[in-house]
Amino acid sequence: MDATLRELQQHITEAMHAGTPLLIRAGGSKDFYGNAGAGELLDPRAHAGIVAYEPTELVVTARAGTPLAELEAVLAASGQMLAFEPPQFGATATVGGCVAAGLSGPRRAAAGALRDFVLGATLLSGRAEVLAFGGTVMKNVAGYDVSRLLAGSLGVLGVILEVSLKVVPKPTQEASVRFALDETAALRRLNEWGAQPLPISATAWQGTGTPGAGILHLRLSGAPKAIEAACARLGGERLDDRSAAALWRGLREHTDPYFATDQPLWRLGLPSTAAPVNLGGAQLIEWGGAQRWLRTEAPAREIRARAQALGGHATLFRGGEREDGAFTPLTAPVAAIHRRLKAAFDPAGILNPGRLYPDL
Amino acid sequence: MNAPNAPAATIDRDRQRALARALRTVLPGRGLLYREEDTRPYECDALTLHRRLPMLVALPETAEQLRRVLRICHERGVPVVPRGAGTGLSGGCTPLPDGVLLSTAKLNRVLRVDPLARTATVEPGVRNLAISEAAAPHGLHYAPDPSSQIACTIAGNVAENAGGVHCLKYGLTVHNVLRVRGLTMDGEAVEFGSEALDSPGLDLLALVIGSEGMLAVITEVTVKLLPTPQFARCAMASFGDVVTAGHAVAAIIGAGLIPAGLEMMDQSATRMVEPFVHAGYDLDAAAILLVEADGTPEEVAEQIAQVTAVLRRAGATRVAVSASEAERLRFWAGRKAAFPSAGRVSPAYYCMDGTIPRKRLGEMLLAIQEMEHTYGLRCPNVFHAGDGNLHPLILFDDNDPEQVARAEAFGVEILELSVALGGTITGEHGVGLEKITQMCAQFTPQELDCLRAVKRAFDPSGLLNPDKVIPSLHRCAEYGRMKVVGGKLPFPELERF
Ligand SMILES: Cc1cc2nc3c(=O)[nH]c(=O)nc-3n(C[C@H](O)[C@H](O)[C@H](O)COP(=O)(O)OP(=O)(O)OC[C@H]3O[C@@H](n4cnc5c(N)ncnc54)[C@H](O)[C@@H]3O)c2cc1C
Ligand SMILES: Cc1cc2nc3c(=O)[nH]c(=O)nc-3n(C[C@H](O)[C@H](O)[C@H](O)COP(=O)(O)OP(=O)(O)OC[C@H]3O[C@@H](n4cnc5c(N)ncnc54)[C@H](O)[C@@H]3O)c2cc1C
Numbered sequence: 001m002d003a004t005l006r007e008l009q010q011h012i013t014e015a016m017h018a019g020t021p022l023l024i025r026a027g028g029s030k031d032f033y034g035n036a037g038a039g040e041l042l043d044p045r046a047h048a049g050i051v052a053y054e055p056t057e058l059v060v061t062a063r064a065g066t067p068l069a070e071l072e073a074v075l076a077a078s079g080q081m082l083a084f085e086p087p088q089f090g091a092t093a094t095v096g097g098c099v100a101a102g103l104s105g106p107r108r109a110a111a112g113a114l115r116d117f118v119l120g121a122t123l124l125s126g127r128a129e130v131l132a133f134g135g136t137v138m139k140n141v142a143g144y145d146v147s148r149l150l151a152g153s154l155g156v157l158g159v160i161l162e163v164s165l166k167v168v169p170k171p172t173q174e175a176s177v178r179f180a181l182d183e184t185a186a187l188r189r190l191n192e193w194g195a196q197p198l199p200i201s202a203t204a205w206q207g208t209g210t211p212g213a214g215i216l217h218l219r220l221s222g223a224p225k226a227i228e229a230a231c232a233r234l235g236g237e238r239l240d241d242r243s244a245a246a247l248w249r250g251l252r253e254h255t256d257p258y259f260a261t262d263q264p265l266w267r268l269g270l271p272s273t274a275a276p277v278n279l280g281g282a283q284l285i286e287w288g289g290a291q292r293w294l295r296t297e298a299p300a301r302e303i304r305a306r307a308q309a310l311g312g313h314a315t316l317f318r319g320g321e322r323e324d325g326a327f328t329p330l331t332a333p334v335a336a337i338h339r340r341l342k343a344a345f346d347p348a349g350i351l352n353p354g355r356l357y358p359d360l
Numbered sequence: 361m362n363a364p365n366a367p368a369a370t371i372d373r374d375r376q377r378a379l380a381r382a383l384r385t386v387l388p389g390r391g392l393l394y395r396e397e398d399t400r401p402y403e404c405d406a407l408t409l410h411r412r413l414p415m416l417v418a419l420p421e422t423a424e425q426l427r428r429v430l431r432i433c434h435e436r437g438v439p440v441v442p443r444g445a446g447t448g449l450s451g452g453c454t455p456l457p458d459g460v461l462l463s464t465a466k467l468n469r470v471l472r473v474d475p476l477a478r479t480a481t482v483e484p485g486v487r488n489l490a491i492s493e494a495a496a497p498h499g500l501h502y503a504p505d506p507s508s509q510i511a512c513t514i515a516g517n518v519a520e521n522a523g524g525v526h527c528l529k530y531g532l533t534v535h536n537v538l539r540v541r542g543l544t545m546d547g548e549a550v551e552f553g554s555e556a557l558d559s560p561g562l563d564l565l566a567l568v569i570g571s572e573g574m575l576a577v578i579t580e581v582t583v584k585l586l587p588t589p590q591f592a593r594c595a596m597a598s599f600g601d602v603v604t605a606g607h608a609v610a611a612i613i614g615a616g617l618i619p620a621g622l623e624m625m626d627q628s629a630t631r632m633v634e635p636f637v638h639a640g641y642d643l644d645a646a647a648i649l650l651v652e653a654d655g656t657p658e659e660v661a662e663q664i665a666q667v668t669a670v671l672r673r674a675g676a677t678r679v680a681v682s683a684s685e686a687e688r689l690r691f692w693a694g695r696k697a698a699f700p701s702a703g704r705v706s707p708a709y710y711c712m713d714g715t716i717p718r719k720r721l722g723e724m725l726l727a728i729q730e731m732e733h734t735y736g737l738r739c740p741n742v743f744h745a746g747d748g749n750l751h752p753l754i755l756f757d758d759n760d761p762e763q764v765a766r767a768e769a770f771g772v773e774i775l776e777l778s779v780a781l782g783g784t785i786t787g788e789h790g791v792g793l794e795k796i797t798q799m800c801a802q803f804t805p806q807e808l809d810c811l812r813a814v815k816r817a818f819d820p821s822g823l824l825n826p827d828k829v830i831p832s833l834h835r836c837a838e839y840g841r842m843k844v845v846g847g848k849l850p851f852p853e854l855e856r857f
Contacts, residue, residue: 129806144567146811343817
């Protein structure tokens with residue numbers, strides 16, 4: 001066992017015996033996300049490096065402290081990528097933090113979420129045990145899928161030590177087009193296009209300021225012939241490659257002017273066909289209608305009630321007051337399962353307590 | 361394989377009568393079966409090596425009946441084993457003689473197809489193919505297509521994270537299910553996932569998919585529907601030896617191509633199916649690959665050209681491309697008839713399910729050829745090569761106990777080699793009872809403890825499908841093999857049992 005791992009293990013063992021809460025923090029690029037953490041700092045970044053990468057196997061295995069940018073650069077050199085386009089939110093982002101936050105970018109609706117690409121993981125539990133689940137192969141149903149459970153767990157179950165991710169070839173070609181459409185029309189078109197065999201890999205609708213009015217952007221990815229055929233069929237105004245790349249990068253990294261705000265930023269996960277949210281405030285709609293960003297001062301309760309009525313949930317993503325928690329509360333039986341899972345992985349309750357929910 | 365922890369072999373008639381009386385208040389008529397001639401059909405799934413009679417069989421027709429059955433069983437401490445169509449290949453729904461076999465066969469309504477949202481919401485007993493049939497008028501389909509799709513149920517698919525020939529491109533069950541509604545063993549309603557693309561809290565949906573009926577009873581599933589591809593063509597390539605064929609699979613993926621299907625059949629398999637289906641396979645080839653491209657006609661033409669070039673460079677001795685839809689279906693007919701053909705050429709077959717890195721395929725196939733000699737049994741191979749998911753079919757006579765023992769030993773060796781080659785003992789058929797002992801080779805005692813704790817988090821009573829998947833540490837000690845990490849036993853400082 002290497003020294004960095006032994007150190008982490010020792011730290012957790014001591015904390016477990018003393019009941020000291022630990023705050024797992026790597027690059028700190030996602031400090032803003034979730035509920036505030038508190039506790040003694042545990043920095044897993046020394047446990048870094050790409051362990052194995054074989055392009056023909058479509059798998060990369062990396063230690064948690066590996067900078068996300070490094071991983072993506074290595075994949076790009078072999079013409080591959082992480083299909084879920086994880087936002088980095090800063091140069092310090094690590095692979096472990098990326099998996100723990102479980103966030104996916106613009107390609108999510110077309111390609112799948114981060115959790116869909118997790119093939120295996122090794123974690124250090126709150127009992128200081130090194131546990132490995134899943135593996136490096138594409139299909140694996142030996143035991144419960146604990147490795148996918150870690151995606152989005154915000155460190156409450158264990159310190160992620162190593163993950164194996166499925167990677168995909170980069171598309172040979174991309175093109176982006178734009179349309180002037182109001183919100184209702186954009187939502188309808190997005191869902192109609194979704195039922196057609198079109199190579200749409202990302203979508204974004206933004207209000208222009210005039211109520212209802214907005215611009216819909218589509219990105220198409222795939223084989224050149226398929227893209228040309230789709231462009232001809234869809235119409236719209238073609239973006240040049242540079243502004244298209246800048247647009248999608250801005251949406252992925254939240255450097256788009258939409259996100260430059262002091263207002264609370266809400267993320268609503270809704271069925272793609274859900275009606276307009278109509279809560280006022282500037283809106284950005286991604287994922288074919290399934291992810292709706294809202295800049296608004298409206299009360300948390302009102303936003304959550306509306307999201308729930310529309311069949312989804314609402315997360316206070318950035319800013320705002322968190323007294324109602326960053327995440328939508330769980331139903332009683334599901335919350336009970338969460339508490340028992342937490343107790344199983346971290347009986348002393350020392351790992352990132354409160355980061356996901358107050359009682360976890 | 362290896363006899364499971366032998367449960368009481370006989371049914372306690374007094375307990376049976378008392379429980380039947382209680383369940384009768386919920387399940388009228390044929391909703392409750394107790395006579396041996398009625399319960400006999402439920403004694404095993406498609407892995408017929410494990411057979412046990414259940415104390416009672418419950419066939420609820422509504423979710424409310426199902427909930428009340430669970431409440432009654434929970435109150436009385438009676439174990440429950442959920443069952444879909446019973447096409448499972450690992451004994452996952454093998455009944456318990458002191459338990460209720462809970463069949464979802466009558467919960468088989470398609471509740472809703474939403475063509476705009478591209479989702480279908482169905483009851484647990486709806487057959488996989490019935491979802492695609494209900495979606496077809498809208499030009500949509502449910503992508504995961506196990507070969508058993510005319511029979512297997514969506515809840516069984518969720519429980520096993522089932523795959524199919526098109527999973528390389530379109531994903532497994534876990535990638536195509538949005539929401540699972542269910543009941544915990546104590547009858548509480550739970551919902552995992554949502555009609556949105558995510559839901560708050562831990563990703564319990566990922567945990568429930570592939571959990572083999574041990575965490576919750578599934579009562580409703582919402583799946584994603586995809587546009588049905590307009591057009592498809594299939595390339596069939598012949599190879600002079602299995603190692604070259606294995607490398608060709610890696611070469612296709614390495615070239616950045618993700619075909620809609622990428623399957624391999626070895627010579628033993630092509631010769632087995634050809635007399636039944638006349639697919640036109642090259643019977644002189646040591647192995648053939650079937651590579652399908654789908655999409656618009658332009659995309660298909662482009663991909664078939666690329667695939668053909670890679671196959672030739674990788675050493676294919678012959679490449680044929682389907683010229684018509686009829687020919688494409690003929691190419692696939694043989695692949696799809698593999699299991700039934702095995703059933704016709706041999707009294708019984710034993711289907712393995714290891715998954716390994718693609719680059720080790722050739723090595724594995726050569727090792728299996730060696731094992732055919734060692735065990736004196738034939739073993740044709742037809743499998744999801746693109747995913748590295750093998751399905752060796754060990755042919756044997758189940759009336760000959762000595763052959764059964766050899767078949768099981770053959771299977772164990774394949775499973776252990778799968779782990780040794782960096783893979784897993786099961787890609788899509790599940791652990792069930794069949795591979796429970798080999799779980800000791802894949803997981804450390806601490807990892808097995810963790811899996812046990814996950815089970816308890818959902819089912820503190822331990823009554824839901826209790827004896828599957830997770831071996832007792834005692835069993836692992838008896839088996840004498842443990843997961844070895846980096847050449848050393850994990851935690852050498854710990855005592856061994
Ligand atoms: C070991 C044992 C325990 C029993 N315990 C109870 C009990 O606790 N409470 C109770 O009400 N009855 C019990 N029965 C059944 C009982 O003998 C009667 O069949 C039942 O009470 C008739 O009521 P019904 O309304 O269900 O009639 P129905 O069963 O509806 O009568 C119609 C016909 O359907 C068939 N049938 C109905 N149910 C079944 C079934 N589950 N399996 C196979 N065939 C079936 C029979 O052939 C019957 O003649 C038990 C039977 C056995 C063998
Ligand atoms: C000829 C043949 C070909 C096959 N091909 C494939 C293939 O290509 N790919 C593949 O993945 N599999 C394949 N299988 C295996 C099998 O069809 C799948 O595992 C399928 O998903 C099982 O579904 P079922 O409805 O038959 O489930 P069952 O066999 O009835 O049960 C399987 C598991 O699901 C659980 N379960 C069932 N219903 C529920 C419920 N409502 N709630 C909770 N748990 C439940 C059971 O307890 C059990 O653990 C094949 C099998 C055969 C016989």
